[in-house]
Amino acid sequence: MVLRKKIEQVITAASGNSEKAAFEVCLLLEDAIGLNGNGWFDDDEEMQKLLSSD
Structure with missing residues (x-):
């Protein structure tokens, strides 16, 4: 499935x-x-917690 459709599904499910x-x-x-490896979530404590629990 294309990424755009996956994004559409998670937004709808929310x-x-x-x-x-x-x-x-x-x-x-x-x-x-792999946004995390490029620093996109460095200042986002909640995303860091979520990613570290995976």
């Missing part, structure tokens, strides 16, 4: 919860292109 949708999209992008 049912109006923009914070949850943002986390899910970030996790998808991390899995697809």
Whole structure:
């Protein structure tokens, strides 16, 4: 499945919860292109916690 469709699915599944949708999209992008390794989440404590628990 293409990345855009996966993003669409997680946003729809979040049912109006923009914070949850943002986390899910970030996790998808991390899995697809490795944003964490490039410093994108360095200042985001919540994403760091979420990524370290995987």
